[in-house]
Amino acid sequence: MELQHGRTKVEVGMGKRKTAQMEKRGYQRKALTTGTVYCMSGGQNGGAGHGVGDGPVYCVMNFYHLVDVENKEEELKAHEGFLSEEKLDIKGRVFISEHGVNAQLSGPEKDAVQYAEWIKTRPKFSDLHYRTFPCPGHAFPKLIVRNKALVSLLREMDTLPVTEPEKRAEKVSPKRWKAMLEEVGGDEAAEGKDKKGTMKPLLIDVRNDYEWDTGHFAGAERPEEYNFIETPVGKEVYNGLEEVDRERPIMMYCTGGIRCDIYSTVMRKQGFKNLYTLEGGIQNYLREEGEEHWKGSLYVFDSRMAVPPHLDSTKNDGYLPAVSPCAICGATAEAPHLNCANVDCNKLFLACEECKPKYYGCCCEKCTQAPRLLRPIKKDGYYAKLHTYKETDEELQRQKRDREALEEKIRRKKEAAAKAAAEGIILPAKRKSKKYLKQ
Ligand SMILES: [Zn+2]
Ligand SMILES: [Zn+2]
Structure with missing residues (x-):
């Protein structure tokens, strides 16, 4: 996939052959990110979503790194110091704990890359992998840098051996993952009847139920959890997998990989021996292998709430397909989700194009009569956030x-x-x- 903004060319997910072609055509490599930025000599002055040639190329950047941090307060101070000293235009969330770092950011690509490259100079963080995705502008309202658990998984998170790679699931490249998906056997495998008496790989979605509603891999059952924090961490086994043979290969996936890395330590404790996780998560798969075996769009935890399966939100097709139907009428729904415009309901739901304006952004007829309703703030019918x-x-x-x-x-x-x-x-x-x- 490629984008042309003035003289800047942003290419994501290309193979070696394409890279060589690009260089032949006179593009020079400007920044080494997973999605490499190519610019014509003369500088990076294209503007994604900011008109041609009048601003920086924005991106959303994700990374996490699981490693023992001896002094998380000091690590936090170092990050805060760097960010304020360099005056980087970065917004988003950076969580630092005794288990490492987890971040979702937005900003001009060069600022985000500068920050990630700085982190890589920190002791123990040299192996950090970061990924950038084109975005029309900032995707977060502000920057939060905090000492906080990397993901919310009850209190047991502290006791999980998440920084020991051998206690986690085996990482599988997107290419191998694709081959394994073919063995899973599509949506019939997700019916729930197939959990016993077979050694075919079992695909599990380790995200929240509403993320699955926006889009998921064919063959993955809808998670039972509304929030990852509800995922069982004790003796109770994930989504009724009690009867599954502990030797059966289990393929776990999430958006960027961290939830699987962490949750696989729980499942390993419960006796599951053949655990596999998708390296770099769904985002990495869609970038490397394209949309095959994927259904719908991808839920993201920033102001966009959903991105197309090609992951480039500067290329707005105006339509983001969702997998689960409209919560009101049952027709095909469109991502992103809405929060019910009745502030006192605030339910997260998917709706079709017709029901969104018809119910004023509410989840049901009753909510349209509520006393505290959000008013539409944009002509396109999207409603103000809380x-x-x-x-x-x-x-x-x-x-x-x-x-x-x-x-x-x-x-x-x-x-x-x-x-x-x-x-x-x-x-x-x-x-x-x-x-x-x-x-
Ligand atoms: Zn509808
Ligand atoms: Zn409602």
Whole structure:
């Protein structure tokens, strides 16, 4: 896949042959990222989504690295120091814990790459792999850099041997994953009847149920969890896999790989011996192997909420297919999800193009009658996020205060007039109200 923005060419997911072709055609390699940025000599002045030639190329960048960090507070300080010193235009989330780092960022590609390359100079982080994906602009509202668990998985996260590669699942390249998917046997395998008495690879989606609704690999059953934090970590086995032979190959996948790396340590403890994870997660597969075996779009945890399977959100086709149907009418739904416009419901749901405007962004008829409704903020029918609504709410509060102040003013004016009338004073009719009130 490729993009042309002015003189800048952004290429993602190309093989060696294509790389050679690019270099032959006069493009020079400017930054070494997993998705390499190619620019015509003369600089990187194309602008993804910012008009041609008037701004930086933005990207979303993801990376994580599982490694023992002796002093997470100090590591955090180093990151904060670097980011403020270099004044990088980076937004997103960076979580640093005793288990390493996990980050989702957005910003000009050169800033994001500078940050990731700096992390690679940190002790123990030289093996960090980062990936960039074209994006029209920032995909996060602000930057949060914190000491926090890398993923939310109850409290047991502390006791899991996540930094020991041999306790995790075996990593499988996208190419090998594709071959293994062919053995899985598509959607019939996901019916749930196939868990016993077979040694065919079993495909499991280690994400949240709503992510599966946006898109997933054919053959993966819908997860039972609304949130990864609910994933069983004790003796209880993932989504009814109790009866599965502990020798049976299990293929685990998630968006970028970290949830599988972490959760596979739990499954290994439970006795599953042949665990495989997709290296670099779905994003890496779609980039390297294309859309075969994939259904729908990809849910992402940033303001876009979904990206097309080609992963390039600067190429807006205007339509993102979802797998699960419209929650209201059952027709084919379109990603991204909506949060119900009734603030007090806020349910995350998929809807079809017809139901979105028909129900004003609400999840059902009843919610359209609720007292606190978000108002559409864009012409295309998308609704304000909750944090936007809070700002709107503040604005409404301010208006209410102004109104009350005005009413108070009028009341005092009337009182003064009544008092004057009682005392037999005739007030000049044309006197300005301000002066009048001062008397
Ligand atoms: Zn519908
Ligand atoms: Zn609702």
